[in-house]
Amino acid sequence: MxxxxxxxxxxxxxxxxxxxxxxxxxxxxxxxxxxxxxxxxxxxxxxxxxxxxxxxxxxxxxxxxxxxxxxxxxxxxxxxxxxxxxxxxxxxxxxxxxxxxxxxxxxxxxxxxxxxxxxxxxxxxxxxTRFKSSPATFLIDTVSTAAIKAYTLSDEFPVEHLQRASALTFTHDVFDQARANLHKAIGLLLMREADRLMDNKEASVSAPSAARREALKHLRRAYELNTNCGVKKEIGVLTRLLKKEPVEPETNGETDAPADTSDT
CATH class of the missing domain: 1.20.58 (Methane Monooxygenase Hydroxylase; Chain G, domain 1)
Structure with missing residues (x-):
């Protein structure tokens, strides 16, 4: 208090x-x-x-x-x-x-x-001084690790936390491996959200597909940044699922956030 x-x-x-x-x-x-x-x-x-x-x-x-x-x-x-x-x-x-x-x-x-x-x-x-990484890298690493652990244990973890960490560190220089894990974590949680939307009768018909497409974008970005981040299986699963769905018109920009140029 x-x-x-x-x-x-x-x-x-x-x-x-x-x-x-x-x-x-x-x-x-x-x-x-x-x-x-x-x-x-x-x-x-x-x-x-x-x-x-x-x-x-x-x-x-x-x-x-x-x-x-x-x-x-x-x-x-x-x-x-x-x-x-x-x-x-x-x-x-x-x-x-x-x-x-x-x-x-x-x-x-x-x-x-x-x-x-x-x-x-x-x-x-x-x-x-005991921390070897920058504040931005440390923040991303910690939040991503917590999210991936929660995903593995089927525990709840708000994707909004990952999105906030991404927004806060957007303009900061961060190791590619750390940024990859952030995109991986977002992608995994969106995959799970898509599965939930499939079972939600109140959700729109296009909602699961939209979540899967967004998840695939993040997982592909994770793979671009670190080919060893462990997302190839999930990328394959999402690619096969989305091939069976109607193609939706492309929108401007991959995400709501500005293009992240810190990784290139």
Whole structure:
């Protein structure tokens, strides 16, 4: 539960530090003195205690449960940082904020993670040094892996999460393998959605075919980016199914999103 008073205080302190740093295009280094610096060091100490507690837990599931329990304690800070950036249009480098975004992904709080990721990507905030990939690649990898795992286990996973990750990272330089997995995940979920539409008597007759065509576009794009991404079987299945269906007129553009030129 966010405390408006504390969140406002954090936003004011962060805003003052941001304006003092005055960096445009990339988040500025944090101030080493002043109230904001003191506030941040106190938070760093608290976060260090929480990380130490997590290191004592061997079970990944138990670690995730513990992170889910800890995260609400940082709601005020997250809200304050985002508010300060919204007011100023600027930001500071923030290892704690980046760590908390990772935690949000770990526990499956994708909506919160995307909001934080948007801030990180917009202001070129670095991930902690233990992460070897860029924020954009990390975001795509994490969301795609979660989606493919859910698909394999026949669990639910909203395709909208993948589409949001795609939109957020659209203009960022990302490894082809990561982008391929994103397209693969979208394609797989759309394949499953097409099967559901076939059984849905309220769906339009053309809905399953449209979903399959969209799925095929994503799976083919995945194969273009990485021939070893494991989609050849699905491409074959969809191709055979669509050959049996009436040909629909082509529309302008393969997807609703602008053409992704970062992969070429």
């Amino acid at each position: 966010t405390s408006p008073a504390r969140a406002h205080r954090i936003a004011v302190l962060a805003g003052a530090a941001i304006l003092a740093a005055g960096s445009i295009g990339r988040a500025a280094d944090r101030p080493q003195e002043g109230k904001e610096a003191t506030e941040y060091e106190l938070l760093r100490a608290k976060f260090g205690v929480h990380r130490a507690q997590l290191k004592q837990i061997e079970s990944t599931e138990d670690k995730i449960a513990k992170k889910r329990e800890m995260l609400p304690e940082y709601d005020d800070y997250i809200y304050g940082v985002l508010s300060a950036a919204e007011d100023s249009g600027l930001a500071l480098q923030d290892e704690i904020f980046a760590n908390l975004m990772v935690w949000q992904l770990d526990v499956g709080n994708f909506s919160s993670a995307f909001t934080m990721a948007e801030h990180i990507l917009e202001h070129n905030i670095d991930l902690p």
